[in-house]
Amino acid sequence: MTTRERDPATTGARRPGDGPGPDRGHSLAYWAVSDCWNITRRTLTHYQRQPVAIVWQLGFPILSLLLYGYVFGSAMLVPGGGGYREFLMPGMFAMTMAMGFMSTAVAVVTDASKGVVDRFRSMPMAPSAFASGRGAADLVVAAAELTILAVTALLIGWRADGGVLGALGAFGLLLLLRFSLIWVGVWLGMLVPTPEAAGGLYAVAFPLTMISSTFVSPSLMPDWLGFVAAWNPISSTATATRELFGNPVAGDGTWVEEHALLMAVVWPLVITLVFLPLAVRRFQGLSR
Amino acid sequence: MSVSVSASGYAVLAEGVVKRYKEKGQKGKQGGDGGKRALDGFDLAVRPGTVHGLLGPNGAGKTTAVRVLATLLRYEAGRAEVAGLDVAREPRRVRSRIGLTGQYAAVDEGLTGRQNLEMFGRLFHLGNRRARQRAGELLDRFDLTEAADRAATEYSGGMRRRLDLASSMILQPDVLFLDEPTTGLDPRGRGEVWEAVRALVAGGTTVLLTTQYLEEADRLASHITVIDRGRAIADDTPDALKNRVGGDRIEVVAADPGDLDAVVKTVDRVAGGGLVVTDTPARRVHAQVADRVAALTEVARSLQDDGIAVEDIGLRRPSLDDVFLRLTGHGTENHDAPEVAA
Ligand SMILES: Nc1ncnc2c1ncn2[C@@H]1O[C@H](COP(=O)(O)OP(=O)(O)OP(=O)(O)O)[C@@H](O)[C@H]1O
Ligand SMILES: [Mg+2]
Numbered sequence: 001m002t003t004r005e006r007d008p009a010t011t012g013a014r015r016p017g018d019g020p021g022p023d024r025g026h027s028l029a030y031w032a033v034s035d036c037w038n039i040t041r042r043t044l045t046h047y048q049r050q051p052v053a054i055v056w057q058l059g060f061p062i063l064s065l066l067l068y069g070y071v072f073g074s075a076m077l078v079p080g081g082g083g084y085r086e087f088l089m090p091g092m093f094a095m096t097m098a099m100g101f102m103s104t105a106v107a108v109v110t111d112a113s114k115g116v117v118d119r120f121r122s123m124p125m126a127p128s129a130f131a132s133g134r135g136a137a138d139l140v141v142a143a144a145e146l147t148i149l150a151v152t153a154l155l156i157g158w159r160a161d162g163g164v165l166g167a168l169g170a171f172g173l174l175l176l177l178r179f180s181l182i183w184v185g186v187w188l189g190m191l192v193p194t195p196e197a198a199g200g201l202y203a204v205a206f207p208l209t210m211i212s213s214t215f216v217s218p219s220l221m222p223d224w225l226g227f228v229a230a231w232n233p234i235s236s237t238a239t240a241t242r243e244l245f246g247n248p249v250a251g252d253g254t255w256v257e258e259h260a261l262l263m264a265v266v267w268p269l270v271i272t273l274v275f276l277p278l279a280v281r282r283f284q285g286l287s288r
Numbered sequence: 289m290s291v292s293v294s295a296s297g298y299a300v301l302a303e304g305v306v307k308r309y310k311e312k313g314q315k316g317k318q319g320g321d322g323g324k325r326a327l328d329g330f331d332l333a334v335r336p337g338t339v340h341g342l343l344g345p346n347g348a349g350k351t352t353a354v355r356v357l358a359t360l361l362r363y364e365a366g367r368a369e370v371a372g373l374d375v376a377r378e379p380r381r382v383r384s385r386i387g388l389t390g391q392y393a394a395v396d397e398g399l400t401g402r403q404n405l406e407m408f409g410r411l412f413h414l415g416n417r418r419a420r421q422r423a424g425e426l427l428d429r430f431d432l433t434e435a436a437d438r439a440a441t442e443y444s445g446g447m448r449r450r451l452d453l454a455s456s457m458i459l460q461p462d463v464l465f466l467d468e469p470t471t472g473l474d475p476r477g478r479g480e481v482w483e484a485v486r487a488l489v490a491g492g493t494t495v496l497l498t499t500q501y502l503e504e505a506d507r508l509a510s511h512i513t514v515i516d517r518g519r520a521i522a523d524d525t526p527d528a529l530k531n532r533v534g535g536d537r538i539e540v541v542a543a544d545p546g547d548l549d550a551v552v553k554t555v556d557r558v559a560g561g562g563l564v565v566t567d568t569p570a571r572r573v574h575a576q577v578a579d580r581v582a583a584l585t586e587v588a589r590s591l592q593d594d595g596i597a598v599e600d601i602g603l604r605r606p607s608l609d610d611v612f613l614r615l616t617g618h619g620t621e622n623h624d625a626p627e628v629a630a
Contacts, residue, residue, distance in 0.1 A: 031413065038410045046398035049439065115394030119455065122358045124384035125411045285362075 032126040039133020040140075043107070047141060057103055058145055061096040062152050068092065068215065069156050086247040089158040090170065091214035093149055094238040097142060097178040098209050101185035102201060104138050108189025109198045117190070121283070131279045135182040142178045146171060162246030170244035173264045177237045180268035183275035190282045213238050213257075217250035230254045233267035240264035298369070299463050299494035300334035300357060305366035307352055307518075326352040327363065328518035334463075334496055334511070339489055341505030341526075342498040344515035345612065350498035351391055353515065354465045357496070358388045371462040384412075387456035391467040393448045394455070395440045401451050402427060402436040408455045426454040429484060446477040453481060457488060464488060466497045470504060482508055502611060506530070514615060521615050533606045533614045538583050539574040543597035548573065550596055558586045571599070576606075 026034075047054055069085050111117050120130055150171075160167055192198050211229045212218075218229035229235060230252060239260035242249045249257070256263055307327040326349045334340040344350050355361040357370055359379040368375040371385040396404050402423050409419030427436045430450040435443065440451060453469060466485070470478040485495055485508060499505050505512045506526040514522040514529070522529060538559070542551045548566065551573050556564045559575035566573050577583035580603050591598055 034413075035411060038407060042396065042399065042403075042407050045403060049398060049400075111396075114397065115390050115392050116396050118355075118360055118390055119388065119394040119408070120411070121360055122383055122386065122388040123408070123411055124380055124413065129411075 028126065032128055032132070035125040035129030036132040036136060038125075039129050040136040041133075043134060043137030044140065046107075054141065054144070057141075058148055061092065061099075061145070061149055065089070065092050065149065065152055066156065069153075069158075072215075083248070085156070085158055087242065087250075088215065089153045090241040090245055090247055091212075091238045092153075093146060093170075093174050094177060094234050094241060095209045095212070095214045096145065096149060097174045097237070098181060098234045099205060100138065100142055100145075100178050101181035101188070102198075102205055104134065104182050104185025105189040105192070105201060106195055106198045108134065108186050109192055110195050112190055113194055117283070127284050128280050130283050131183065131186045131276070134186055135179065138182050138185075139175060139179055142175060143171075146174060160245035160247060162244050166244040166246060170241035173237055173240050173244070176265065176268045177233065180271035180275070183272060183279045186279040187275050187282055190279070208232075209234055213250045213252075217252050218254070219250065219252035226252070230256050233263075233271065236260050236263035236267050297336075298333045299336040299338075299371060300332060300340070300496055301367070301369040302330055302332040302353070302357065303367045305330040305353075305356060305363050305368055307349075307356055307361060307363045309352075325518050327356065329366070330515070330518055331520045331523075332496075332513055333523075334494055336494050337489065337492055338511060339485060339495040339497060339509045341509030341512040342496060342515055343500070343502065343505050343512050343611070344498070345500065348515045349518040350515060351467055352518075354388070354390075354467045354496070354498060358386055358465050359383055360388075384459070385462040387459060387461035387464040389453050389456040389464075389466045389469050391471070393445075393452040395443070395448050395451050397439070397441045400437050400439055401432050401443070401447075404440060404451060405454060405458065409458050412459050414458070422458055426457060429487075430454045431480065446473050449473055449477065450480065453484060457484070460488070460491060461493060464493050464495045466495060468498055468500065470499070470501075478504075502526075502530075502606065514611060516612070516616055529611065530606060533576075533611050535606065536577055536580040537574050537604050537606060537610070538577050538580070538587055539572060539600075539602055539604055540587065540591070540598060541600040542571045542573070543599045545571055547596045550594060551591065551598075554587055554590050554594070554596075558583050558590070574604075577603075 068088055072084075108117075117130070160170075162170070188201060189198065192201070211225060212232040213229060213235040218226040218235065220226075221229055236256060239249050239257055240263070243260065249260075251257075305327050306325060306329060308325050330349065330353055332340075332342070332353070342350050342353060352361065356363050357368055357375060359375055359382050362376070370382050373382045373385070375382055396407065399407065405423035405426055406419050409422050410416065412419075414422060427433045430453065432447060432450060432454070435447060440448065443451065449469070449472065453466075456464060456466075469485075470481050473481065485497070489495055495508075497505070497508060509526060512522075512524060512526055512529055513520050522532070524532070538555065540551050540555060542548050545568075548568065548571060552564055552566055555573050555575050559577055562576045564573060564575040584601070584603055588598075588601055591601075
C-alpha cells in the first residue's frame with residue numbers, strides 16, 4: 001500500500017475516511033444492515049418529498065377495486081357460492097401486491113440511468129444494501145397501500161369474518177408475495193435500459209397477473225389456461241388470503257388450491273431464493 | 289508507447305489493460321474473439337499527489353478506462369492498481385480510497401442537495417454527525433449553500449455537476465476520478481471545478497481527469513496521457529506535448545483561391561521549415577511557429593508587400609485536433625483530411 005506524507009495543515013481532520021480500513025472496526029454484517037437502512041431511508045425520503053407519488057401508485061388499484069366491485073360485481077358468479085365482492089377483494093389485494101414489482105423496477109432503472117447506481121457501486125457500501133434497502137422501503141410502502149386498499153374495500157361493503165388472527169395472517173401472506181417480487185423488480189430494473197422500456201413491462205406483467213384466480217375461478221377457463229392460472233403464485237396467495245379472511249374461494253378442486261396456504265409461503269420463498277441472488281449479482285456486475 | 293514501472297510508487301497504475309465490450313446479442317462468455325476492444329493494452333502511471341490528464345477524442349476509451357479503475361468494469365487482461373491496491377482483487381478496499389465523478393451527473397433527484405451529500409456520507413460510513421458536517425462543508429465549498437435545501441430536480445446543469453463533484457469528494461479520497469468534469473459548465477462553473485480540484489490536490493489527493501480539451505489538461509495537469517483507440521499513444525508533460533504538437537500556429541485565409549500558392553510560400557518561409565497544412569476548399573493555410581508575435585507580424589507585412597489580399601489572419605493555440613493530427617496522422621473526426629504541402 002502506498003503511504004505518503006500529507007501536510008497536516010491542509011489535511012488534518014479532513015480525512016473522515018481514515019481509520020481502520022473502510023469498515024471502521026465494525027463487522028461486514030453491521031454495515032450490511034446500516035447501509036440497508038440508509039438506502040431504505042433514502043427511498044422513504046423520496047416518497048416523503050413526493051407524497052403525490054403514493055397517491056398515483058394507489059390510484060390504479062383503488063379505481064380497479066371500484067370498477068370491478070361495482071361494474072362487474074353483480075354479473076359474476078362465484079362457483080362455490082358467496083358474494084363476488086367477497087371473492088374479488090382478496091384477489092385484488094394479491095394482484096396489487098404482485099404488480100408492485102413494477103414500481104420497484106421503474107425506481108431501480110431510474111437510479112441506474114441517472115448514474116446513481118454507478119456511484120453506489122463505486123463506494124465501499126455493502127453490495128447487498130442497494131437491493132435490501134430498496135426492498136425494505138418498498139415493503140413499508142406496500143403495507144401502507146394495503147391498509148388503504150382494505151379500508152376502501154370495507155367502505156364499499158367487503159366483509160371479512162376470519163377473525164383478527166386470520167386477517168393478520170392474510171396481510172402477512174400478501175406482504176410476503178410483494179417481498180418476493182421486489183427482487184424480480186430490482187433485477188428487471190437493472191436489466192432494462194431506460195425507464196421508458198420499464199414501462200413496457202406492464203404489457204407483460206398485466207396479463208400475467210390476470211391469468212390467475214384474481215377475477216374468476218381457473219375452472220371456468222380453457223383447460224390449459226386454467227392450469228396456468230391455478231399454478232400462478234398470485235392464485236395461491238389470493239386463495240390463501242380468501243381462506244384466512246373467511247371469504248369464498250374459487251373451489252376448482254386442484255391440488256394447488258387445496259394447499260393454497262402452503263403454496264402461498266412456498267412460492268414467495270422460491271421466487272426470493274432465485275431472484276435475490278440474481279438481483280445482488282446484477283448490481284455488482286452491472287454492465288460488466 | 290508503453291510505460292513500464294514497478295507496482296509501488298504510483299497512485300494509479302495500468303499495465304496492458306484490455307477491455308472488450310460484448311457485442312449486442314453476442315452470447316456466452318466475454319473475452320472471446322468477438323467484441324470491440326475499448327481498451328487495447330492500455331498503460332497509465334500516475335504519480336501520487338498530482339493531477340493527471342487523460343486526453344482523447346470521442347470513443348477513445350477514456351470512460352472505459354475510468355470505469356475499470358473505479359472498479360465498475362471488469363477487465364480481461366493486464367493489471368490495474370489504485371492506491372497500491374489491485375483493482376480486480378480488492379475492489380472493496382479500492383472503493384474506500386477513491387471518489388468518482390462519472391461523465392453524467394449521478395445525483396439523486398428525489399432528494400435535496402444536502403440530503404444527497406448526507407446520504408452518500410453515511411454510505412461512505414462517516415456516521416451521522418460527521419456526514420452532516422461534511423455535507424455542510426462541501427455545500428459551502430461548491431457554492432450550493434443557498435440551494436442546499438431545494439430538490440435536486442430544480443438544479444441547473446452546472447449546480448448538478450457541482451453537487452456531483454461534491455459527492456465524489458466526501459471522503460477526501462486518495463484518488464479521485466473525474467470523467468469530463470467540466471463538460472457543459474459555463475466559464476464560472478469551470479473555474480469552480482478547477483479550484484476545487486486544486487484544493488483537493490493540495491490536500492494530497494491524486495486526480496485522474498479525462499477531458500477533450502487540451503486547454504483544461506494544460507491548466508490542471510502536470511502530466512498528460514493521450515489515448516486513442518484504447519491505447520496510450522503519448523505520455524508527457526503538457527509543455528513537452530505542446531512542443532511536440534508544435535505550440536502556436538499561424539493561420540491565414542486567402543481572399544482569392546489563386547493566391548493560395550503564394551500564401552503557402554510566405555507562410556512556409558516564416559514558419560522555417562515546419563509542416564504547412566493547406567485546406568484548399570477553405571482557402572486556409574496554417575503552420576506552427578516558434579515566435580508567435582514575430583511570425584504574425586512578418587507574414588502580415590510580407591503578404592501586404594506582395595499585394596496579396598487576405599480574408600483573415602491570426603494565431604491559434606494547438607487544439608486536440610492538432611495533437612491528434614500530429615500523434616496519429618489522423619484527426620479526431622473523419623472530416624475531409626486537409627492536403628499536406630511541404
Ligand atoms: N456499454 C458499451 N457497450 C459496447 N460498447 C461500448 C460501451 N461503452 C463504450 N463502448 C465503446 O467503447 C469505445 C470506448 O468508449 P468510451 O466511452 O470509453 O470512450 P470515451 O473516450 O469516454 O468517449 P467520449 O469522449 O465520447 O465520452 C467506444 O468505441 C464505444 O463505442
Ligand atoms: Mg466518456
